[in-house]
Amino acid sequence: MSRRLAGGGRVDRGARLRFSFDGDAYEGLRGDTLASALMANGVRLVGRSFKYHRPRGIVTAGPEEPNALVELRGGARREANTPMPVIELFDGLEARSQNRWPSLAFDLLSANDLIARFLPAGFYYKTFMWPASFWEKVYEPLIRRSAGLGSAARAPDPDRYETLHAHCDVLVVGSGATGLAAARAAAEAGARVILCEQDFELGGGLLLDPAHEAWRAGMIGALLRQSEATVLSRTSVFGYYDGNVLGAIERVADHLPVPPDHAPRQRFWMIRAREVVLATGALERLIALPDNDRPGVMLAGAALAYLRRFAVAPGERAVMFTNNDEAYDTAFALHDAGIEVAAIVDVRAATARAEPARQRGIDLRLGSVVLGVHGRRGVRGVTVAARDGANAKTLSADLLCVSGGHNPAIQLASQSRTAMRWDSAIAGFVPGESTQRQRSAGAARGLTGIASCARDGAAAGAAAAADAGFAAASGFDLPPDSAEPGTQVEAFWEVRSAGKAFVDLQNDVTADDIRLARREGYEHIEHAKRYTTLSMATDQGKTGGLVGAAVLAAARGEDVAAVGLPTYRPFAVPISFGAIAGHAVGKDFAPIRRTALHRWHERRGARFMEVGPWLRPAYYPQPGEENDAWASVLREARAVRQAVGLCDVSTLGKIDVQGRDAAVFLDRLYTNTFSTLPVGRARYGLMLREDGIVFDDGTTSRLADDHFFMTTTTVNAARVLEHMEYHAQTVWPDLDVQFCAVTDHWASMSLAGPQARATLAKAVEGLDLDNAAFPFMGVGDAAIAGCPVRIFRISFSGELAYEVATPAGHAERVWEAVLAAGRAHGIAPYGVEALGLLRIEKGHVAGPELTGHTTARDLGLERMLKKRGDYVGRVLAERPALADPDRPRLVGLRPVDRRARLRAGGHLVAAPGSAESLGWLASAMPSVELDCWVGLGLLARAESWRGKCLFVAFPLNDETTEVEVTHPHHVDPENARVRA
């Protein structure tokens, strides 16, 4: 049964497209939407409602559609809740209805409709409480299964997305007569213009009247000739943010089966606009009346769109129900297209359109209402009556067009914090004074008629351009004024009669629900909204929200203006996660930092681990160790303790500090003193936050009187630099000090082990490594393999060690040369795991101990606190609780049973089963020097426990391990090796 008209429309009759809905095959035309194509095929039942699962049809011709939602496409590309009127038809399109079981025609949950009287607004707040245990086991799983609409895809999205940052002088939203005129006026004034249109065709309401086609085409042509104008169709502006920044989504490839190669599915435009013209038009609203949700009940403007734009007859015998003149255009167009208009039912007593209606022989019923709708799966007739209910008569019809007037589309204006005011002439809210660089024009501020909107748009576009500094004159023809008088509307919201009169179709909110909410005290619009779920569906109440507010107002005995609307929040239309995530998906979610030696590590087969943004080698498995990480880690650590190892430590933060006051500045940043550090020497330094808690540590060397080289921990590198900049620029701007991050400029490697000197001596030129000439904490310049290096005699592992730094470009060459020199000594590259093992054995603190809670005293570093002089954190570190001697303090821990494993994250308790945590085990590793696991922990009243035993409780694993409290330095407590 084709409802396609023989002629007219904007569809391409030569391009037939096959598609399926719920598995049934259909044909449509290029230029159709899924909604128009199904309508052309005579399909009326397209969905089920949220709560009562009532049969539903197509109500609108735009993204405001509440009923006709489908799951579009399949598999990983499945999209739930897609409104049919915005789905452009393509060949092979597949869509399925949703929220029904087992089928759309026979939905078992429509039983809810039969017991609807027991399921009013908010019924769930009053029940499901007994027995208490049933809520999560019985009631809630049932509710969750029956709630929701469509099903989301379960697999990763195969499509790509991208983000585009744009700037313009004037952004125009909407391309109807208003928007086209605004964009052209602004562009011809010289402004850079972006025009966004959500539809796939430019023109808005112009598309519904062939008489305007020439003007529309001329305007678009003129606009496209402007080199500074960007015209975007299929682009929805979703949000208006601070700083006149707006977000828009361009649906680049949603009208195709799959995106073409190298094209994204959608593009997120972040638009910074000097001025904005909102030409967003108006949205028609419904009228609440019993069974106003039956398939075949449609907004009048939508019926006109299907008829004129898509050449589809939305029905065979129509009744029009209206409170305004504009709906007559639809009635006349239906009639003129040969569709029977059984009656026009107008709530008003008189209208200027009466005469043309009568001329067409249409049964015009003024002062009348539609009392009810007949037919369950589709309209079969309507009962009409006088406004007082008299003279009720049932008319046969399969289409009820409804027009309750038009609301300016004020979502974006409202988001920009424009207050709305009530305009009784249109019975709707219009934008008031704007607070951002923005103006509304045309129907978006309550105007009607193509000519007046175009005029208003041209003026708004010119004014916006002028405010942006572009005052060149422009001139172009506007459409001729219509012969019809301006539309008249009478505020009319609801026909009260028996039956469910819906104000929110998707969420099944009835006028009675609104009144119940008020009766129970939920009388504020926000309470009523939340209690009934009015305007909380995917369409955000675009067609019924104001009707609900008006019903509430009537129940409160107040004006709609006093009741107001719920706040409009972004988004003006729902937008997909992927569009905003852009290309930052999968591995590209966050940048990865790699050291200059990364390729070498890869070639050597290193296993990597995340350290902040860095990838660092965790260990280097050798043949036979592939499935035994511990074997690699222990082998590498043994190499350091017994021979020599080489570790890439390039990720440590490095900051070059210079200036006459550099030493003074460092004295104030560090808890210890650097002004006394001789040139050519390094010193370990400790930094606090201003609240007295340890912030960071590292070694800083003096290269000249006014030149220091600072290192930080890997994870704090950026924060330390910011901390230094803050203090240098805002707290002590009088100090002469400059600094700059050089982390990436230098590769550095730690050569550690008893054979470190012998190894380095073989590789280095220009530096005497003799212990007296180059002692512990010495710093010197030299060369390795012809490359410049700076050598620091510092140690993290506790062994004799040298840190070799070289400009990053020389990294591999120097690294290879050092390895070659150590080959005879059994050198092994070692990773972060072995490094961690060595530092735990040695009792050096690192990330697990520097948690942002520990003080210098907690870590046993009180000797680092200088007695005199200002430094960050000095004063607040003396607060009573931070100076408390009983605070948890760094200790060493070893299992009493030497075979037992220690697990970091366990708590220290006095006895098994004790609930009181005395501290915790921060780090643990198997020792390569002692025959057991060793750990570092923080323990309250540590001194009283020294040499005694307590327990590590790890209740998450049901483990308790007895441990002995020791000195934190498990290895070489005399610190002799580093000085050897």
Added chain:
Amino acid sequence: MSRYSAFRLFLNGLTGHASWPRAWRNPEPRSSYDVVIVGGGGHGLAAAYYLAKEHGIANVAVVEKGPIGLGNTGRNTTIVRSNYMFPQNHRFYEWSLKLWEGLEQDLNFNAMVSQRGVLGLFHSDGQRQIFARRGNWMRLSGIDAELLDRDQVRAIVPQLDFDNARFPIMGGLLQRRGGTVRHDAVAWGYARAADRRGVDIIQHCEVTGIRIVANRVAGVETTRGFIGAKKIGLAVAGNTSHLAAMVGLRLPIESHVLQAFVSEGLKPFVDCVVTFGAGHFYISQSDKGGLVFGGNIDGYNSYAQRGNLPAMEHVWTAGVALMPALSRVRVLRQWGGVMDMTMDGSPLICRTPVEGLYLDGGWCYGGFKATPAAGWCHAHTIANDAPHALNSHFTIDRFRQGLTIDERGAGPNPWLQ
């Protein structure tokens, strides 16, 4: 005769629901009360309810500048949990969770307390150790926690990215008793229950000043006139500094905006609450089917209940990184709430230097889940002019003493908490 039950719902269904009474009265303010609670959000209403129920103090008014429950109570992501590391926090939040567990029967209002589990993911050995330290401490305090490995996580939330993630999932810490609650219903349920015990809930009544006589409160100046009070409790999230300034008090608080989002309704997609530490993202699914999610604060002082694009981009990007199938899900709404961020991330429920003035505030992100216990402790503190052991740590003085409760170790930087 307004008790809610399935039977009464049935009876009312037969008569067109015409006889349901107001959930709470709409009284004119009296000239004075024993206690005035400023702020008709969940916290204020709960404090009033527990004053009446636990302490027999029913001559109480809750004054609210707008309609009740529309501040942070009505704009959060509805998560409840007690999985905090420090005992000062987890013992308090555990008491809150216990009150949540009995709330519906206590209030005779179904707030849909849904213990679907809260799962925090970790992505490195270092994070695992931090989660273990937290979970073990919870277990020592008798609170449920489970450390899951990667396969156990996959069994619960199969649609996470286990194959191509920038930060591979290594496991998670699960608190099964955590979950979600229907946020609006909390305000309404407490309002109705407090009202039935005689509390006056006075909406559209903004406090413009606090009258003090000899360093003791005398009452509040409001847009509806002066209301006398022997004691005043402030529970005004998002306005705490503003109200405190009325009595010359400066607080260790900065107010920031935190965004939240909800998707279109979907058939069941994710069962428990999932938090993704590496990306600052958390998500759950409401009973109605919407995916409710959020991330970090926007990061600047703000009293605007709306957010901006940069924070939104971070949150959504993290969402897709965590669950790639989210990519084609459409999001419906975005909103912001004003968080009173303290300098250590933990709240204030305490006496103030002004006699008879009490404070419940500084909740950072944690306010909603705290609602029952915060009201309960606030009521206890007001009734006894002394804190309960559960809130004795939540003082202003802790910052001066060095007794901060800084879960993240971020220091006095609210924009990092």
Added chain:
Amino acid sequence: MHRIDCPWCGLRDEIEFAYRGDATVRRPPADAGIDAFYEYVYLRDNPRGWHVEWWHHAAGCRQWIKVVRHTTTHAIHATAKADEDMQVPRS
């Protein structure tokens, strides 16, 4: 999205900056004692209205700048270099 006019670089997006709160608090002298540092580190006016605050042009010139911004409208009244005094509008 705030658009911040860096006095060194010009108008830039908020995402180039890092934030650090109230710029009217001043670090006390070293010998000022715990109470003074307690106020400096912890106590804030936290005004609902105009706020003088630190922003760090971290992805730009690395300079700390002062911004007078409104905490409810997010309007930016003025920006200045770190050593300049800022006037807060009356309203």
